[in-house]
Every structure is written in C-alpha cells, then in structure tokens.
Amino acid sequence: MSAAQNIVVIGNGMVGHKFLESLVAIDDSKQYNITVLCEEPRAAYDRVYLSSYFTGKTAEDLSLVSEGFFENNNIDIKLNCKAESIDRSAKTVATSTNETISYDKLVLATGSYPFVPPVPGHDRDNCPVYRTIEDLEAIKESAKGSKVGVVVGGGLLGLEAAKALHDLGLETHVVEFAPRLMAVQVDEAGGTLLRTKIEELGVKVHTGKNTQNITDGDQCFHKMEFADGESLETDVILFSAGIRPQDAIARESEIELGPRGGISINDHCQTSDPDVYAIGECALWGGMIYGLVAPGYNMAKVVAQHISGTGTDTFEGADMSTKLKLMGVDVASIGDCHARTEGALSYSYNDEVNQVYKKIVVSADKKLLLGAVMIGDADDYGNLLQLALNGIELPANPEALILPAMDGMEKPALGTDALPDTAQICSCNDISKGAICCSVQEGAHTIGDVKAATTAGTACGGCAPLVTQVMNAELANLGVEVNTDICEHFAYTRQDLYNIIKIEGIKSFKALLEKHGTGHGCEICKPLAGSILASVWNEYVLDDKHIGLQDTNDIYLGNMQKDGTYSVVPRMPGGEVTPEGLIEIGKVAKDYGLYTKLTGGQRVDLFGAQLHQLPEIWKRLIDAGFETGHAYGKSLRTVKSCVGSTWCRFGVDDSVGLAIELENRYKGVRGPHKIKFAVSGCTRECAEAQSKDVGVIATEKGWNLYVCGNGGMKPRHTDLLAQDLDKETLIKYIDRFLMFYVKTGDRLQRTSVWMDNLEGGLDYLKEVVLEDKLGLASELEAQMEALVDTYQCEWKTTIESPERLKRFSHFINADEKDDNIKFVEERGQIRPASEDERLKNVDLIAVS
Amino acid sequence: MTNFVDVCALNDINKDTGVCALVNGKQVAIFRPAATDELFAVGNFDPIGKANVLSRGLISDIKGQLTVASPLYKQHYVLADGSCLEEDVSIPTYSVKIENDRVLVAA
Ligand code: SRM
Ligand SMILES: Cc1cc2nc3c(=O)[nH]c(=O)nc-3n(C[C@H](O)[C@H](O)[C@H](O)COP(=O)(O)OP(=O)(O)OC[C@H]3O[C@@H](n4cnc5c(N)ncnc54)[C@H](O)[C@@H]3O)c2cc1C
C-alpha cells in the first residue's frame, strides 16, 4: 500500500459533506489525509430545509454532521476558511488564512450563489438573498420594523422565500419577469392555478414585470420601477432570481468551464485536470447544472468510488422531476411537462371548483408517459413518476390516470408488481424497489422499519406512499399478514378489546393497559377504550378514571371549532321543538352573542361559545328542558323525521312520534362511530331514511327497517333488513342490530363500511338479527336495555358537580379570556376573524 | 434566576389531562401524565391550528416519548422538548415543579 493520499475538498455544503461520508464509509479513512476548506462559519447543514430556520429549527437542528464525524475520521475541517487559488502544477491550494495545502486529489464542491440582477439600486440596504443561515439572519433583521416585502423571482426558491416573508408578518409580493410562476417546471394552466392559490393565501403576484431601477420610496424604504412604467413600494427586496455556479476558483486556475459557466466534468466527475473533481451545483455535466441535491449526492458517491478505486459507477445524468408543497399547495412536475418531444400528446384535467390541475404528456403512440404537471393535488406523483422512469406501457385510457375516480370507473392502479426490481422508488436516497423488498424479506414489516433499514423516505418524504405500497405488496407476496393492531400500545383489533373488556370485566383504561397493553397509550387507543368502556359499562364519561381518555370534543362535551371555541347543540328529538323551546334557545344565543344555524340534522347549532361560557349556557338550556345532543360523541346523533301522518295528507303512520321515541331510546349509546337514524311516514321518503345507519319507512302493513346507509364522504344506500314490522318487533331488531355493530365494528367504521366488510353480508346479518343464528339475541337486547336504563345527560351531571366545572375556564389560575379569539360580523352574526383580519385589526368584535 | 409562579394545586389537574395557566402574560399548557409523577409545561398555542388549545389535547405516548396530540389537527408535540413529530414547527417549553402539592411554573 502506498503512502497516505492527501485529499482536499473545497466546500463543505450538502454535496461536499456527502462525499466525505461516502469516502469514509467505503474505506478506512486512515489511508487519506483529508482537509476540508469551509468558507461558512459552520460545517454542513441541510439547505433544503433552510426555511424551517424561520419556523423554529436551530442551526444545530439543521446540521448534517453526525457527532464526532470529523474527529473520528481524522478529517481536518477549517471553518471560515476560503480557498483563494489553486496551483495545479505544484498541486497546492492557497487559503484566505494564508495556508498552502498540498493535494494528490482535489474535490471542488463549491456549490452556487444566488444571482442578483444588476439593476441600478440592487446593492441598497435591505436587499438580502436566500442561501445560507447568515442570509436568513439578515432577512430577519431587515424584516424588523418593515411592513412590505418583495421577492424578485417566482421560481421554486422565490415562492419558498415569499412564504418566509409572509410568515414574518410582511405584506408580501412576488415579482416575476416571466409571464407565469415556476415557468421551468409548470405549464401555463398550472401556473395560473398556482397563482390563484398563492394569492388566496395573501401573497400578491406580479408577473411579466421587468425591474429597471430601485430608488428611495415615499411610504417605504425602496421603490421598484418597472419597464411598463408602474412601480411598487417595499421595505425589503429579496432576490431569488436564479443561481449561478461558484466556478471562479476553477476559472482562475484554467480548469475548463462551460460556455455559460459551470465546471465541466466527465462521467467520473473529473474536470479537465484528472486529479481535480467537481461535484454538486458547481459542476456541469452534459451541458446541465443540476440544482437539486439528489444528483449531487450521486456525483459524490461516484467520486468516492473513483478515488478509492472501489467501484465503477459513473454519473449518468439525473431526473429533475420534483414534488413539493409551496405555501401549502401541492406542486409536482415530471419530465417533459411542456410536451416538447416530437409528436407528444397531452391530456389535462382542470377542476376550478376544487382548484386541482393535472396534465400528462404521452408519446405519439400513447404508450409511454413523457411528463406530467400537478397543482393542488399531487397524490398521483409517485405512480406517474414510476410509469415515466421505467417506460411502463400505459393503459388503453391514459386519461384515467388523472381523472378522479368515479363510480364504476376505478382508477387504473399501478400495481407495484409491474415495476422492475431496479425501479428507483426513493429518488432522494436512490433506493430501488429491490432494496425495499429485500429489507422486507429480512424482517422489516412496518414502514418505520423499512425507513430505518433502507433510508427510503427519510429525506423529502415524497415517496412514502409508494414505499408503503411496495412494502405491503412484498408482505402479501411473503404471505405475511398485514398488521391490524389498533396502535403501538395494543396488539389487538377493536373487536378483540371489546371482548376482553366485557369478558374480563375491565372497568378502566389503566387496568386494560396493565393487563393487555404496553407503554402509556395514545390518542388512538385512549378514546377507543373510552368508547368501549362506555358501550359496555356506561359510566359517566368525565369520571376521574375516564377523563384522560376522552377526545377533545367529549372532554368538554362540545365540538371544538377552528379557533378553539365550541359549538352547542341541544338535542331536539325527531327535529320537533316547541315555540317556547325555540325562544329560549334564541335568548341564550342572543345573550351570549352566538352564531346560530340550523344543522343538516334537523336541529339548531350555536357556535362561538368559549370554554367558561359552556356551563352557564348549558345550565340555561337544561333549565328550559333541553338535553345534550351528543354532537361531539361517537354516539347517536339525530333521528330525522318527516312530518308524517299527523299532518301530511299522504302520511301512513306517525313518523315524528316514532322518531322521537327512537331518539330518546338510543340517545347516549356510544359506538365505533357516530350513528344516525331517520323515519319517513311514507314511501315518498322525505326524511331520507335510506341514507342513514338506521332508516325506517312506514307502509300500510307496518314499518320497513333499512340499515347501513351513509351520506358523507362515500354515500351508500341502505339495505332492507326486515319488512312490515309492528313497533315492538322493530325496536327489538334495532336493539340487536345496533349492539351487534357496537360489539364488532372497527374503530371509526360506520355501519356502511362495516356491512361492506361483513363476511356473508346482508344475508348473514339477517340470520344474526332476525333468526338469531348466533344465539346472541337475548344478550344483545339485554345489553341495550342496560344502556337505555343507565342513560344520563352528561351536561346535567357536569353542571351539577362544582368539581367538574373547574375545568371549564380558559386559565386555571386567572379569569382572563383567551385573547386570541377574535370575531367579525357577517350577515348580522359573528364569525371567527381570518388571519388577515386579525393582522389588520379592523372591525374586530370585542369578545365578552 | 428563574422565577417560579404558583398557578394551582396539583389536584386541580386531573391525572392524564392538561390545564392552561396564565404566567407572565404567557399561555402555558401544563400536563400531568398518568405515566410519571412529573409535570410538563409547554406553550398553549398550536402553531398549525393557530389557536390556544394545546392544553386540551390528549396525552399520547409515541414510541416512548410523551407528547400532546393537538385537539385540532392531531399533530404530536413532544412534552419534553416542544418538537413536533409531523411538521416543521415547535412549541416553547417551560420549567415546572411541584412543591407541597402546589404547581409552580417559570415562564
Ligand atoms: C353541524 C353539521 C353541519 C351543519 O351545519 O349542518 C355538521 C358538522 C360537522 N360534521 Fe357532519 N355535520 C352535520 C351533518 C352531517 C350530515 C347530514 C345528516 O346528518 O343528515 C352528514 C351526512 C350524513 C352521514 O353522516 O351519513 C355529515 C357527514 C359528516 C362526516 C362524514 C361521515 C361519513 O361517514 O362519511 C364527517 C366526518 C367524520 O365523522 O369523520 C362529519 C363531521 C362533522 C364535524 C364533526 C367535523 C369536525 O370534526 O369538526 C362537524 C362538526 C361541527 C360542529 O362543531 O358542530 N360530518 N354531517 C351537521 C350537524 C348535524 C347535527 O345536528 O348533529
Ligand atoms: C432555500 C433552499 C431550498 C432548497 N430546496 C431544495 C429541495 O427541496 N430539493 C433539492 O433537491 N434541492 C433544494 N435546494 C438546493 C440544494 O440545497 C442544493 O442543490 C445543494 O445544497 C447543493 O449542494 P452543494 O454542496 O453543491 O452546494 P452548497 O450546499 O451550496 O455548498 C457549497 C459550499 O461551498 C462553500 N464554498 C464555495 N466556495 C468556496 C471556497 N472557495 N472555499 C471554501 N468554501 C467554499 C460555500 O460557502 C458552501 O458552504 C434548495 C436550496 C435552497 C437555498
């Protein structure tokens, strides 16, 4: 073995650091004397997540250097030390600290710098850029005492910078030279939608603007003058108009550059001098500079192999597809998104209502996917990228790839089985399908395990859905059962836990956890156990031993709204209410200034109540004869009714009377999810009973019982369970049906989905409920009877207990109100103020 | 010197729940996990939901770390250091101690 080689790396950015990691991972580093020159005051950090510095991450959080990395690997890192020049014949580098360092191999990883257009005035104060932690410090400083900020450049980085200015509380503008945002990655229609979305978030976008001069403003610090004669005043101007390769040191030492800059490299990332390599954003390969980390990381690995002589990988270019969330908007672009390939055809889908735009570009024979653009919804990114990268033949109707799934027309699923083992699933870390499958075979059976074993999905996270698909498919191939545990604390299904609690007579979460669980419980198993304990034992839900289990809504017996206030929904069985009742509700609403609305469930909802007001409000409602409506509970909501035979000329039976009776019978019963009923007085079905969990329709011969309907996200019509029933039988069947669902349903599974998953389906349900096949009927009825008998209005119990009321105050130690709750008036009532309205602080209604 | 302020009796906080206290103008969410004898104090403001509600979230043990799940959109915040497990945000943490069954917070 020859004497240790001297390796000098200029730049300790993301790629330079990856090179060091790759090199020491390959080989015993003692073989090399490694010196790293780092111009910045700190070693490598994650530039990709730079913006998170504004949302609380510190420089340490962003650091890419693992503990003891430099020391343990004998790497001499010189911070605040800039390489000034290279003497290629003497093979030395001169530094800003007047040192001269010899190299055998030199690696240039100098990255790039932000381009600032040479507009007159660009060098005024308060004109920062966005590349380093120091830049961010400078931006923070300029934002202090400023009101308006402009970002010059509407590309990817510009929009990220705009978000930062917006978050710093500035009125934010984006000024873009091109006629649309993100012109490189996105087509015109996509750019237009992106603009709409971003403007809705309160950032003003100016496209087609050529800045000609920057001078003193009248209201603000600067005034920007545009070629079209218009102008814009602002306190801060952030330049994000593109990046330029940091190639000066190479130019001065006569290393070959591209015609427009960038250090030219071959497939081994060698420059025109074979002992000098260039990697990352300073390097030019095949006429391209890759402004993303993934290609840079590949170059780093290629050079580590080449220098150590341990591999023959070459750099072969990289895919520039991207998926990101810009200001909360999903944006993705794949391959040839502008359809520039000869003969390329495109399909697009533009949903202005939901603000989603998708386009795919396919080859002339419609067999291959060439490119795609997605704005507003990028869920298809992973699948489409795989189709494009692996040249997988498209289905006969490629448009279905981007159309929303309609009834009867399933989306053509790209089975991950169709992918070759070499398909790259995680592009950030270059992890193939084969590697993921391998880790699954070696025992990684959860997504967390797979991430840890392969690093797939640990960078941008965009590939996570696809990694999960690959993992699940491989688990299925291996015949491994997919995990149905409810969470990390209980290796059981909801049904298992229900049986355990019932059979072993377990009465508290603590006991359940000690006997059958691990850890301390979470927001999944706690409310689930709370709900089962209520279904089985029906104790007061805010009892000391149950209180910590209740979801936020149950714990305060009201639905939390977006601003932290609550809604108040008194029960109104069957939708029937007396004028006195209505007047009383009206008075309460008026006295507390609550927003009042009729719900879709035939009752009244009062919004905007603060925590401390809830007990007073409920006291008044209870005094007026109302009870809690359980609008917060996974329990019976409403039994809707139509007017029925008492008034309606077609009515066959008293639907209102039956609805009230049913609502009073089942109120407070807790289940896997919420439960809704309706009763119609004839087949005209004005109560829409056939879309409810339990629907009842009057006929000349008796009541018809329908079950397992759903409105909501995935509507399902009911199935007819039994016909022509008298009331007693009807109630008996409903008791059995509901208890059977409560006992066997999964967590958050409505009756509709439960039915669709029930082995044997409707016929089986009929056997259980009507024919008592399982011999459970009398037990189910008795359980329901017990629940009905132990019903209590939780609000009544609560206001009668001073101990419980303590928790209904915003502060435990003060009478002050939450000063973050702010309302404005709309159509004569209150509504929560938007963020913009809060900032401007106008027309806010004082909260009492 | 950190100045501890007496905010309430230990028993004012039900086991496995949180309360909110006003300490030097700051809204502080104090939690009393059933799992330990320790209390935790963090900011009450949910940076994602943008409302003062964290004290009303469920205490959740995620892979051995005690967290509070935001009542609005369910992100988890680690009680010990205020970091968020899902998003790039964090919340402040404060010192809290129990003396003679009283809860003291420094914020
Ligand atoms: C208030 C109300 C809207 C209104 O102003 O009309 C409403 C409001 C909410 N609904 Fe609803 N739903 C309301 C009637 C409905 C209806 C209509 C009905 O009941 O006839 C449906 C479709 C019918 C159905 O459920 O099958 C409905 C389907 C949903 C769904 C979807 C359920 C599904 O199975 O797909 C959700 C989400 C969920 O539960 O997971 C939901 C969830 C919600 C939540 C709880 C969302 C949330 O977590 O904050 C809203 C609570 C607001 C609040 O604080 O009160 N809401 N929601 C209605 C209250 C009815 C009542 O008096 O209790
Ligand atoms: C805000 C932001 C968001 C981004 N988001 C993404 C993203 O989502 N996805 C993605 O793939 N990419 C993203 N990027 C790009 C990504 O950060 C770069 O591709 C990556 O950092 C390039 O690594 P590098 O090592 O080549 O350059 P750099 O990370 O810039 O490192 C170069 C280092 O060399 C130093 N240096 C230069 N000259 C000298 C010298 N003469 N002597 C000593 N030191 C010197 C510099 O100071 C610097 O520290 C983003 C960039 C920014 C700024």
Ligand code: SF4
């Ligand atoms: S439809 Fe959606 S927005 Fe409307 S009340 Fe129901 S949950 Fe809320």
Ligand code: FES
């Ligand atoms: S693609 Fe970014 S983490 Fe996998």
